[in-house]
Amino acid sequence: MSLTQVKHIVLVLSGKGGVGKSSVTTQLALSLSLAGHSVGVLDIDLTGPSIPRMFAIEDEKVTQTPGGWLPITVHNGDAAAGIGSLRVMSLGFLLPRRGDAVVWRGPKKTAMVRQFLTDVFWGETDYLLIDTPPGTSDEHISLVETLLKDTTPEQLAGAVVVTTPQAVATADVKKELNFCAKTGVRVLGVVENMSGFVCPNCSECTHIFMKGGGRVMADDFDVKFLGSVPIDPQFLMMIETGRRPRYPAGTLVNGEDMSAPAGATDGPDAGSEVREPGLLVEKYQSCSLAPVFKTITADVITAVQQALTAS
Ligand SMILES: Nc1ncnc2c1ncn2[C@@H]1O[C@H](COP(=O)(O)OP(=O)(O)OP(=O)(O)O)[C@@H](O)[C@H]1O
Numbered sequence: 001m002s003l004t005q006v007k008h009i010v011l012v013l014s015g016k017g018g019v020g021k022s023s024v025t026t027q028l029a030l031s032l033s034l035a036g037h038s039v040g041v042l043d044i045d046l047t048g049p050s051i052p053r054m055f056a057i058e059d060e061k062v063t064q065t066p067g068g069w070l071p072i073t074v075h076n077g078d079a080a081a082g083i084g085s086l087r088v089m090s091l092g093f094l095l096p097r098r099g100d101a102v103v104w105r106g107p108k109k110t111a112m113v114r115q116f117l118t119d120v121f122w123g124e125t126d127y128l129l130i131d132t133p134p135g136t137s138d139e140h141i142s143l144v145e146t147l148l149k150d151t152t153p154e155q156l157a158g159a160v161v162v163t164t165p166q167a168v169a170t171a172d173v174k175k176e177l178n179f180c181a182k183t184g185v186r187v188l189g190v191v192e193n194m195s196g197f198v199c200p201n202c203s204e205c206t207h208i209f210m211k212g213g214g215r216v217m218a219d220d221f222d223v224k225f226l227g228s229v230p231i232d233p234q235f236l237m238m239i240e241t242g243r244r245p246r247y248p249a250g251t252l253v254n255g256e257d258m259s260a261p262a263g264a265t266d267g268p269d270a271g272s273e274v275r276e277p278g279l280l281v282e283k284y285q286s287c288s289l290a291p292v293f294k295t296i297t298a299d300v301i302t303a304v305q306q307a308l309t310a311s
């Protein structure tokens, strides 16, 4: 069984598409890795796998070994720098061409999800984040059934549920919380994404949508609110073009100065359209969302430890 050496499995769920589930998964993975943990990301969004693009590895192909499929390495980690390894598996790596459509009926999707859970060789991994499609579809049921059967309660830590602030999103995301309650999956907490907009000129955060819907929903369901994540165009730019985020002098986020140090040059990758997966962790450290996720990650780790004590 490929998950035996995985310590903690965390599902990333949302009832609604486009709320930033894959972005939250990506940032949680980068943040956990920056905190020194070895991290795996399993993308089971079979019809729209966006995780490979987010890690700039969409042209990679996985290899089959006697121990199973080998996930793609984003980086190997650096013990001296206190950074953990980061590896990714997605259906995107098995498709003949980038962007190929996957038109499968339920049973085939169910079988693929099972295969992803049993046939990927993760090796020793502290956190396996599973990015799921929106809703509560065949993939979710297959995922939860297999995990409840094949992993221990200590391994299956629980779910991080992602929403946006508006009522139209929270209404759908509530269905996901009900799904967790019915299937017995613990909810580690709720993240409100796209909560305000970070201006690229002055780094001021403006709440262009409503705010607070995620917290209200978390309170209604008596689960932890993990935090609000603003829209930062620099994060999007980093993902799309590989450019290193840059903020005006004096930009403070969560007490951390995000502006480039005095005299710093932009480096060879600044302005470059070439995305380099190995540099993603380093670049992410200079993104305004990194300190936000540091706090969220610390809360997720605490919630996982509490779940461990309770199980
Ligand atoms: N906080 C953010 N700041 C800037 N851009 C963001 C943020 N969150 C998400 N995005 C961008 O919004 C788009 C949709 O996000 P993402 O793909 O993560 O959503 P999703 O919920 O996983 O979508 P799907 O339902 O299709 O799987 C992406 O281009 C992503 O980079």
Ligand code: SF4
Pocket (backbone or CB within 6 Å): 199, 200, 201, 202, 203, 204, 206
């Ligand atoms: S936040 Fe400040 S710099 Fe940005 S658009 Fe508004 S006024 Fe201009």
